[in-house]
Amino acid sequence: MAKALKINARDNVAVLMADVGAGETVEVVTDTGTLRLQARQAIGFGHKIALGNLTVHQPIIKYGEEIGCAQAAIAAGDWIHLHNVYCRRGHETET
Numbered sequence: 197m198a199k200a201l202k203i204n205a206r207d208n209v210a211v212l213m214a215d216v217g218a219g220e221t222v223e224v225v226t227d228t229g230t231l232r233l234q235a236r237q238a239i240g241f242g243h244k245i246a247l248g249n250l251t252v253h254q255p256i257i258k259y260g261e262e263i264g265c266a267q268a269a270i271a272a273g274d275w276i277h278l279h280n281v282y283c284r285r286g287h288e289t290e291t
Contacts, residue, residue, distance in 0.1 A: 198235075200245055202226040204260030209244040209276050211258075222273070236273040244276035256281055
């Protein structure tokens with residue numbers, strides 16, 4: 197069973213401590229215990245996995261900070277990466 201780490205209580209993603217295959221169970225270590233979920237895709241070491249279902253435009257929280265927003269609906273166990281996250285930083289329009 198692969199392990200992942202939830203860094204901050206606010207986080208809605210965890211960081212994988214090893215490569216995981218699609219369908220593999222991931223044990224997430226949190227500040228309150230452990231959570232088990234299934235990886236929906238193969239996900240590499242150091243990448244993020246969704247801890248719960250996220251809606252379009254919902255903030256992605258890692259290390260207690262917003263690192264982007266969901267481009268599409270994301271299911272618990274999905275790989276969180278550039279294909280399903282966008283970031284507004286650096287794209288603000290000047291007024």
